[in-house]
Structure formats: C-alpha cells, structure tokens
Amino acid sequence: MVENQTSSAQQPAKAAGSAHAIDLKKVSKAFGPVQANKDIDLTVKRNSIHGIVGENGAGKSTLMSILYGFYTADSGEIWVNGQLVKIKDSSHALELGIGMVHQHFMLVENFTVLENIILGAEGEFLLDSSKAKARDELTRLAKDYGLDVDPDALIEDLSVGQEQRVEILKALYRGADVLILDEPTGVLTPTEADQLFRILEQLRDEGKTIILITHKLREIMAVTDTVSVMRQGEMVGTIATADTSPEQLAEMMVGRRVLLRVDKTPAKPGDVVLEVKNLSVTDEIGVPRVKDVSFNVKAGEIVGIAGVAGNGQSQLLRAISGMEAPLLGDVRINGELVRFEGDDSAAKVREMGLAHVPEDRLKMGLVTQFQEWENSLLGYHDSEKYGSGPFLSVKDAIADAEKRIEMFDIRPRNPRLKTANFSGGNQQKVVLAREMDRELDVLVVGQPTRGVDIGAIEFIHKQIIELRDQGKAVLLVSVELDEIRALSDRVLVMFDGEIVTELAPDATERDFGLSMAGVDPKEGA
C-alpha cells in the first residue's frame, strides 16, 4: 500500500525533473481572525535536513500540522514528491511517507519498545506473527540508521534520548520518508542532542528527508543543510545554512537587529539571602525528587541551576517558594527559617521577601481566563494597596496594572483584556512585572523565557541582570543551557535530584555535558 503510493508518486516527480520531497505553494490557514499561515511557499529538497526557525507564534507548528494532516489549509497547494495531494488526516500523511516525531512523546510507558512500535499498525489479528515481522524490520532499521534500542525493553526503563529514538523508529517503521521533528532537543542533554544530530545525518545519508523545527539557532547551524525562517505567519526566506550566521537568522526572525549576547559586569556578591540546607522533596506520589540539596544565594549574584528537565528542578522550586512542604531540610530567607504550615506557605514566603516567577506560567503563574489586571495582583491580593479591608478596589488594581504595562511594555496595552489573549512573551512579562515591581530580597525564577519570543527574551534577561545589579539575590532555574551560562554568576548542575557540581558559567561544553548526565567532571578527570 505504502510502496504503491510512493512509486506512483515518484513517476511524475522524475518526469518534472524535481528533486523536491515537499513543495508548499501559497498555503494559508486562519483561525478565526488570526492568520496563522499566510501564502507560505516552502520547498524541501530530498535527502536534506531542512530547518524551520521562527519565534513562538510564527506559524511553524501550524504549517507542519497542515503537512501532517492535522489541520486542513484554507488555500494553497501541497505537493509531495512532485504530486499534488490533499492530505486528509495523519494516516493519509503517513501513506504519503510523511512521519512526525512529536515534542511530547506518544508512548505507552508499560509496553515494550516493540509493542509501542507496532501500536496502531498491528496488521494482523494475532499479535505474535506481526510482532515477529516487526522484530525483523526493527533490526534492519536499527542497523541501517544506527538507531540502537533493545526491542524488549520497557519504555519506562529507557532514558529520554532512547525514547526519542523509539519515536523515530516508529515513524520509520510506518514507512516515513520525510520525518518532521518538532523541537526534538528540548528534553535532551547536550550529549544526547549531539547523538540525535548524528542519527539525523545518517538518516539523510540513507535517503531520508528531515524537517527540523526548532527555536535554537545553534542547532540549526550545527545540523541543517537549508534553513527557512518564519515570522508572524509568513515565510521570510530560505537560505543555505552554510551561507548564514546566527545573527542573520535572529534578525530575520525578529525583523530587527537583536543582541544575542548579554552584557553584564562581574557580580559583587554580598550577604547570603537565600539558604537551602539538606533539602529533600518528594513529588505527589511520594517519589523522592530532590535529595539532600544544599546551597545558598547571596545578594547581588545570579545562581543558575542547570540540568535536563525532570531532574528535580520543579520540586526544588516548589519547596523554596513555599508551594510544597519539604520532606526534610530547611529553607532560610535572610536567616529566617521558612515554616511550612498549612497550605498557604507561599504567602508567608512572599512576605519574607521572596518573589517567584514560576516555571509554568499557564499552570501556576496566571489564571488565563482572568483579565490582565486581575493577574497583576495574584499573590498580592491581600495587600492594602488593592483596597482596604475585605474590599477589592478594581480602580486601584487597574491603575497599578496600567503602570506595569507601561514599565514592562506589555502589549496589547489593555488591562481589561483576557490574559489568554496575550502572547506567551507578554504573559511572561505580566508575571515578571508583578513579581519584580515590589519590595523583594530574592527572586526565584523558573524557565523565564520558555515559549517567549527573542525580542522579549532580550528584555527579560536585561531585567533580571538589572535586579542583580540592584543588589538582589537571584536563583535562576532553566533547562536552556545557553540562558544559564549567559546570565549566571555561578552554576549548579542538577541530576536525579542531586547537585552534581558547581561550575563557572564559562566552563567547557564537555564539563556541562558530563555533569548534566550525572558525572562530576572534577572527579572524572
């Protein structure tokens, strides 16, 4: 079935003399009043790694969803292997040889690799015979593309990098010739990311076509052959990667010159403001996530916590900010012990001078169905500033929100608008403005620029450094290693709930790679 499709599809392609795997012509897609894609032209050459970059909301994911059959384009043509097609749904896309590796893996945790790979493509009534066939095919694929995974291993026992390989194998097993990868390195250590790139190169050399969606310019430079830049739903341009630079790409993405480097002076650390001692935290089902962690943050310095997502950073943040009582250990702010009693410790911690920008603004930092001004007082709603006694002064709260909208250049400039209607970057500014525009001694900030556009990243980084220069202590937790290195004065690397080592922000890539995988480079050497 699959072979029929591709062979018949290849005929006209060759007749037309086209070496294009994908050709999009004037593809448009609107969601109500929002034009997500506008007259997009995109040509992807066969046997190439084609990068697509753009800020959040530039329309990359929508475009790929159209190609994968998840959305239907309002207008425009899609040519696959030189043949005009109308992609009905994702199984149709697969028949055409287009496979997708999602940002969030779609695997059944307590199934084996083999079972996951045949899931949805079992083929026959009896499982055993299709399993045997799949095993042969899997061995062949693993050999051809260097994708080594034990077919009988349970998914829950695999590392994130291995899980991703299973996702790629899944797509290949279903006959994908064109692989779309959506932000594939978000959950990987630098070493794992490099391994992924080697796999992608091998796939290309074996005749596959790769489309890589990412917002990390470093990855584009490292692995792609060609790169297309999108901005505000439009295609800005396509260039050979060899002919461009990260600075040029950033300029194309934002539409103006941006500073990729953060300028800052050396830190002048003062007294210890935040002290964490022998802290252990378990998650909601009782699994230990933070194990005996101790560190401190001094006034006037930024301490970064690096590490791959899911190594206990979330639970560490929750405990420090008073959202979760730790199992063991102490948190002190200005020498004062935080008492975890009741379920409103976060309010007490705020009163002690800690401001918290949570790592997930949509889940924690904001109530998206609230109007902007209502989010501008979240956590500070009991303040006399927003009305005396039990009453809430809407007028005062709106005036306060308007002031912050001005200070942090939040757009649109309307505090009466529902927060869900703001872009990711502006939502983050709402949170940041709320937490920074007050008396504070220590700012705890998680993933400050996740899902935030480059222009806003620049602004947010500047604000954080300014705060440090005012003599405040900053604890920065981020999975973006570049961000950690650019902002921090000291870096602690977290792995499996423990702090592996402390590194200088200018330590080598190798040291970061090793420690993020749990090996202390100082001991290893």
Next chain:
Amino acid sequence: MSARQPLPNWVTIVLMPALNVLLAFIIGGLAVAMIGENPLDAMWALFYGAFGTGMGWGFTLHYATNFIFTGLAVAVAYHAGMFNIGGEGQAYVAGLGAIVVALWLDQTHWTLVLLGSTAAAMVMGALWAIIPGWLQAKRGSHVVITTIMFNFIASAFMGYMLVQVITAPGANAETRTIAEPGRLPLMSDWFDAFQYSPLNITFFFGILALIFTYVLIWRTKLGYKIRTLGANPEAARYAGISAVAVIIIAMAISGALAGLMAVNEAVGVQKRLVVGYVAGVGFVGIAVAFMGRSHPVGIALAALLFGALYQGGQELAFELPAVPSELVLIIQALVILFTGAMGEMFHPVLERIFAKKIEAAPEEATTSTGEA
C-alpha cells in the same frame, strides 16, 4: 489554539439562553399537540397564569425568590470550583433553625422573627454545608458525593425531628403554626396588586442576596480568592491562597444562601415546618445557576423564568384540564435540558454567524491576534 471562537457577551448571556428556552417551548408545544390540545392555547395559559394578573406575578416572584436563594448557593460554590448539589438538604435543615427561632419569638414582633429566623436559617444551612466542605478540604472526599449523601441524611434527620421532637400536639409530622404577632408581612398588605399571593418581605432579601453575591465575588478579596481557586487551583497554591480555608468559607456561604429559602417558604408562607417542605427547589437551583451562568443577573432572570414555569404550569393545569400536570414537568425538564445539559448546542451556529462579523471589524481583530 482553540478552535472555539469567543462570542460577543450579549450573545452568550442573552441570545443563546433565549434560543434554548424557545426550543424547549417548541418541543413542549409539540407534546401538547400530540395529546390533541392547541399548543398556542397552552402557552398562552402558561404565560397568562404567570404574568397576566397581579396574583400571578406575586406567585411567580415568590417562587423566583426561592430559586434565587438556591441558585446563588450553587453559583458561589461553583465559583470556588465546587459543585454543591446539597442545596436541598441545606435548605431543609435550615428550616429547623428558622422555625424554632420563629416559634420561640412569635409572641413578640414580626421584625424579631424575621431577623432571628434569618440568622438561624443561615447558620444551620452553613453548618450543613461546612461538613462536606471540610471533608473535601481536609480529606479529599468529593463534595458532589458528600452533598448528595447529606441530602439523604438531612431528609432522615428532619423526618425524625418533625415526627418525634418538634411535632405540634395532635398534628402529624409538622410543627405548630406561627402565632399572629410573629407572622411576616405579605406584599399584599402594602400593594393591592399582589392580593391572594404569598409574596412576602423576604423577596427583598432575595434582591439583597443578589447584590451581596455580586459584591462578594467581584468586589472583595475573598471573592478574588474564591475565583482564583475555582479557575486554577495550582495558581491559587502559587499565590498562597489556602484552599482549605476558601473551600470551607465558600461552602458556608453557599449553605447560608440556600438556608434563606426557609425564611421565605417555611416562615413566610407556610408559617410552620412540614416534612419535605423544600420540594425540589434545591435541585432546581442547580439549573438556575447553570442557566444564569453563575452570575447574579443571569440567576435573577433564570429564577424568574423558573418561577413563571412553576406558577404558569399550575394555571395551565387549571385552565386546560386535558393537559396533565406532568406535561408542565416535561416543559420544565426540557428547559433544564436545553439550557443546562445542552446549553452550548447553538454555539457552532452562532459562531459561524458572529465570527464573520468579528473578522470584518479590524479593530476587534487586532486585540485578539495575541497568540498566533
């Protein structure tokens, strides 16, 4: 990126419920036609019965007052993210407090009876709601389950009280009647138009309760906490809002509002407490709250509609004896079905009509282009 487009406010709040009610009446009309009566006659009887006379208005507004109390009770809990199904039981138990105080004070003056029984009803209703609230906050027992259970417990407990403890001598399962000096004034004492109707001074409490709820939810810090917890419990935790405290307080307010029904119905009209006096009003409150989108204005309108259905339905059964009273229940059920369970049915159609208009207006478009 949600596929669902936001509609103009007036469409969601006014047009959509109006269409739902219209559809309920059309299908109800079909049912009337099936038993061989003229649907238009039936609808006219229903409408005239509810709004045609001063007495009709009086009954409609009296029933509406009950529904305002139980509807607001559901709404307050709903804003805190809880589904309080226990209005029925809370109003029932509140009747005990209200009547005991009323009977105790009925030789003094009606103002004392009004204030005393109001306070007692609110306290009892609140207590009956606090227990499920506490169980939810501290023990994680789902409030839907516990409030349903508490309706049954209330029913058994009140049955016992009325049969064994506070029974009037010689009566069967009811208290003695409130003596003349303690009876609440009827509206008909002041306005002739409301003659022969049970509408009484508690109606003003209904209006006050609507205003109180609006101020509480949107103009106080407590209301802010309630809404934050209801909309996003994680954000509430992040903000240092105590879920335990807010849940218990919101349930207490909810129960107190439901309890106010006892003052209107038991003290004001029946002047004694009888077994099962709530008669489903607590449950209708759920439909009222949903139809009114948990907003006081919406609840006032929905309560008026249900009050009219109650009153008009009785008149309909009287005017057209061929129409069985069950048919009125069917129409009420259809209204609940179309406004509650299927309330979003017209959304896709209205979206197609109004989304185009939004697109046509460029200023509207720029404000919502935030996330592309």
